[in-house]
Amino acid sequence: MSGMKKKSSLLAMLVSMSLLAVTACSGNNATNNASSAPASSAAPASSQAAASSPASSDSAGTSDYPQLPRDPITLKVFIGGSDANKGIWNTSIGKVIQEKFGITLDFITGDDVKEKTMIAGGDLPDVITTGGSVSALVDSLIQGGQVIQLDDLIDKYGPNIKKNTPQALEIMKASASNNTGKIYFLPVRVNKAASSPVPLKSALAGFYTRWDLYKAIGAPAMTNEDDFLKVNKEMQDKFPTTKDGKKTYAFSAWAADPFPYIISYPFSMGYNNWTANTSISATTGDIVDNYIAKDGVFWNGIKFFNKAYRMGLFDPEGFTQKIEQYIAKLNSGQVFNSAASFWMGGNDLVTNTGNANAELLQLPGPFPGYMALYPKDAPGGNLLGPARAITKANKYPERTMELFNYLSGDEGGRLLFTGVKGVDWDVVDGKPQLIGKMANTTDPGYNDYLTSVGTEKLNKLSNLHEAWTAEDGYPLDLKLVIDPATVTPAEKELAQQFGADLYPGQVYDKLVKDGKAVTDSKYFAFTAFVKQMSEPNQQIMVKADQYFLANVAKFIMAKDDAAFEAAKNKAVDDFMAMGVDKAYAEFHKLVDDAKAFVKENNLE
Secondary structure (H helix, E strand, C coil), rough: CCCCCCCCHEEEEEEECCCCCCCCHHHHHCCCCCCCCHHHHHHHHHHCCCCCCCCCCCCCCCCCCCCCCCCCEEEEEEECCCCHHHHHHHCCHHHHHHHCEEEEEEEEEECCCHHHHHHHHHCCCEEECHHHHHHHHHHHHHHHHEEECCCCHHHCHHHHHHHHHHHHHHHHHCCCCCCCCCCCEEEEEEECCCCCCCCCCCEEEEEEEHHHHHHCCCCCCCCCHHHHHHHHHHHHCCCCCCCCCCECCECCCCCCCCHHHHCCHHHHHHEEEEECCCCEEECCCCCCCCCCCCCHHHHHHHHHHHHHHHHHCCCCHCCCCCHEEEEECCCCCEEEEEEECCCCCCHHHHHHHCCCCEECCCCCCCCCCCCCCCCCECCCCCCCCCCCEECCCCHHHHHHHHHHHHCCCHHHHHHHHHECCCCCEEEECCCCEEEEEEEEECCHHHHHHHHHHHCCCCCCCCCCCCCCCCCCCCCCCCEEEEEEEHHHHHHHHHHHHHCCCCCCHHHHHEEEHHCCCCCCCCCCHHHHHCCCHHHHHHHHHHHHHHHHHHHHHHHHCCCCHHHHHHHHHHHHHHHHCCHHHHHHHHHHHHHHHHHHHHHHCCCC
């Protein structure tokens, strides 16, 4: 890549590392759902190494760096997403952090527009994340001095970060430093795969459909998306209202966020969402320009929702409601399909429907994509989607880095993802295990308990993925260890109906191995080295996002095929008039530069 310094230490590290997997989701994809089911990505207990001792301590006070003050301070952290996490983090985990470090965390939530407004106005919190389109602003944040250089802080206060995420740090130097070769951003969800990967309990995103209703109409076989729409039509016709009389819909969405449109359908077709408003094939690495590729996976997904709308299956409030309303409809049984595995309905859906098998699961057959099916190496984590930065407004950068370091080690990571030792988990018979209320997943109050502990989907504070294997041989998130006793009836029914033994991931695993489905286990090295587009083209893409979100209802509500094609063609013409095609051209040049850099330095 032109202008990039070719340091021998960087190249040696990158040549030898297990390469980064393309991120599955944008920053908003980690939205907290206080009413969702437990995390669904899980390896069977039998696949985990037995532990002879608890995880080694990496708590504050045992490291080599100087002891920092413990007087009470508050750190304001922009984490985006749902308001469920807004404000002072008064959870069990938050209180442990207060006791250990004297730090109270005050979370700021919201969308990209809110964060960009804060950045533009200089009204910065102590920590920001770069989820969504904010990731395009990294160079300008560095140039404007709004985020601080982290190299010295990591050297002094970040031994866990240096030990566990060296590749991620080097990638950030190369790709998110404004060509300075310094570290300004720390990615999240860095992971290391097991030597023999086992399918997780579920894939990550796509269409997750009410299993109980599917069974109620006879569980008809499906081979394509039209079959899927017919199945949803039959379910909606058979169950037109909820128990309390509200009209049901197969599909819904929420306003001011492209998530429903860049995730559900593309992931189901074997694509990941990627930077610069593109989608990337999990099998070939081919890039689709979402807004101007008329026959690409993005517009095909919009057409799918248009067909659903014309069949009476799409909730018209999906264009105006908030994400909290969307989640509430899933959990009440008013909407039959969710967009991701972290919205499965959980105990709320069971309670609200009175059906123990009411659960949102990915149905085999109609679509080929089962993404993020296996825990895999992700030495760069989610790159900039999102990454964290300490801002110039932060008066306590050393203590902030110390906290990040703690949460990026075994002890702090286990706290963050599993809960408090001795209360939520402990070492029992030589093995780390869930205990107490955390182990009782069938309790009606389980979701509320998860919220009170604070483990639910708040994964933007640690460099590490919840599936990261700790030194005791178990994942940081012990909820990911599949206990056959906690597999839900719906999950077991789906597995056995489709020829597996215990859980849905086994079904998808067989489909992938039989060549009937795809997942994103292949790594494309160039993705880690694509530089940011120029500021003018970044702004063009921001305008394109705004245009799409302002007009999405017109596309989905088109009265027939001809009207849809006319609306789509006008949108593409409007995008061209904005200069979106020129922005994409620059992006593809940057991709070509990244591919050339990878090839030149034997990083393929």
